[in-house]
Amino acid sequence: MLEIPLFIPGESYGKVVCERGWKWNRGDVPFHDYDLWYVWRGEGRLVLNGEEHPLSHNQCYLFRPGDRVDAWHNPDLPLVVTYIHFSAKESSVMLAALPSRYDIASPYVFEAYLDRFVQVMTLREHRHKEEACMLLRLLLMGLERESLSSKEASRRRSPHLEAMTRIAATIRENPAQAGSIAELAKQAYLSPRYFSMKFRETMGQTIESYIIEKRIERAELLLNQHGMMVGEVAEALGYQNIYYFSKQFKKVRGYSPSKAGRRGALHAND
Template sequence: MKTEREKITGKVAAAALRLAGEPYTLEPGEENCYLLLVYEGSVQLEYGGETMLVNPGSAVLLGPGGGRLLPQGSAAAELVGCHFPLEVLHELRSAAGRDYTRRFASGQRTVLYGPVQWFSRLRTLLEMMRSAGTEQDDPGPLYLLLILHYVEQECIAESSAAARPRNETVEQICAYLSANYQQKFSLTEVAARFYISPYYLSRLFRRVTGQSIVDYINNRRIEAAQKLLENTELSISAVAEQTGFASAAHFRRVFREVMGTGPLQYRKGHKKK
């Protein structure tokens, strides 16, 4: 394993990205593969001659082929991710006996909408990979192997569910909800904004995303709350208010349901120095 790991070391790189106005080019050279998490704002992905809107809470897997990311709306988009040449996946297969190449075939694009805990786990691993990138014994390949393990699990889970069709209206609704999660919403108000009936919206949204509008909004609020808990000293009541929850009690209940722990416990375990 050590010999194989030495071959991979230096070929895996992670970075955080903030897009505000200018597009970002994904280089096609060296058979580059990308794994990107969008955790704030929405981006338009241009890849393989097609475009699609990618909203917060999404993980994007891209095989070699290059492309562009363009921020959507007035708010900046924030991402964290890594890139690596396709040969790294072949080397990981030799080193660890796991084959992930089919997830990154040339010209292949996969977008995953996993649970908040799954997304948070990937974000933590990518941040650790980024922080450790300057270490002499770069552990990037080990982080990548862990990340790909969780990605593979979610790919299997989503493929076993009913196929979810793409829908531009739902993508636009997700972008709107993600940009305005602090506001109070009702199904009727959202439906009226997009000129469809509440009943049709409810069914269509669940069929395309696999979750209700309420769950989608709460997931975006929890993701925003995670950042505040990690990076500020705001009280739980203030975090609840800034992320759109009706009360601190409601925030605590939803946070525990989604993350499996309370906000105070989460802060103790994830506070950034």
Template sequence: MRDMQLGTSINNDINTGYAEHDGKHALLAEVLHRWLFRPREPAGLRFLRRNWSWITETEGLSDYDVWLCIKGKGTMKVNSQVYNLRRGSALLFRPGDHLEGVHDPNDPLTIYAAHFEICDCATNNPIIADDCLTPRRFRLLDPVEPFEKLMEHYANVTDHHDELSKVEAPALLKIIWTWLWRLDLTMPRIAPDYLHHKLAPVLDRVKAYPEKRFKLGEMAELLGMNPDHLSRLCRRVTGYSFQAYCIRVRLARACWLLQHSPMTIEEVAMELGYPDIYSFSHQFKRVYGVAPSFFRRNQL
């Protein structure tokens, strides 16, 4: 019962702010019915060459482009703003953006990339979405696995050219757009790198031992700061409270085990420290909206 109550509390924390954005949600939902997302080319995993660099033409980018960095390090200048790229960097480039990208040849970037355009359903003509309905150009995802799986699924769909894939691919692009937009509403603006560095010992420990139930006070003592300060720092860097972040990391590990291991759902629950399969399933569904069994069958 306690774990179920904790799951409800964490889910409420994760969704803090959604209610105050209901007006924006309604507006986006309305225009999404009038938008057609059209893939421009097959998406996929790109292993960028050691000597890779990218400078767009004078007129800038011709379409929308979603990037998700899987590994490697680099920088991307978008118009006048420079972003550091590493695992979890998710970018949405817009038509007309001027890009200058480079990476570390000793740690080259591996990315998922998806080019697409948005058309008006009534006229079938390309449009540029209003800024208030467009996700930010950059955010750092942690954990990254759920969005990585979505991009992987979209890439697999665009590899096929059957009639069903022609329907599914635009629908998935609409989901990707909505996912990024929702994240941007609930996540803070990107925190400076020094804050990520300051919090790294705690985040690394949580990711290394997702089965453990860390206490905020213990982690604050590790960093030599008071719990309230750590709580504020964690929310600023990750977008979640400390406990909500721990839940997210634990369930991201659960997703990986469900996709890539032969373990039963009960074994996954035990591996991640849940007292039973029911508390695990309840918390999984509260965060992802589906049961672990459905997730495994459909490989979401």
């Protein structure tokens, strides 16, 4: 049976700027629970179970029961860290398989979850503990992804990953106004040719096919669920020619947009 681990946040958490004279001396006191520790910025050193590591931005550590830690930082470049103490209700295969140290390749979503966790636990609004448990699980799943195969890890280490995923999200949100490849490339500060190559490497398809796919997905929804006419949908999605839209729709879906509209009507009457 698939394990669904339960992680329980403790009362020790936060995002802090470490004081000028800050240091962490736990080398002789082992951890009794788990601790997720993320470096937003700053410089320092950390010794984990006798092994020394330099500290810098976008690093994340997962400390486990029994771990021993000492750490210092450069007072001129103080560490800014988020820390989350938690426990596991039972021995977790997932936690046992995770490495102790990560360089987060694409920190945008990971950092958003960290900030939301601190906010949820601080405000303590309705069902805050449930949301905090979900956020903690998402954070640990993010670490799990970081430890995948070297090929996938190499892909995630791409300096253009964040820009490509952001642009892909923008296209999904508004495929009618996706813009030209030159305009999209400008958003990523790349040449159109290099942008197209990096988008394909990241998303697994060309930028042209991605835009078409998202337009047709939106078109199908408008036809099936919103009851719009084929001509209205074509115009709404920026097609100058209804026949070109119909041809493209049929090529992607295997049936005409008018048939998509009839399908929606049939389901509405079920």
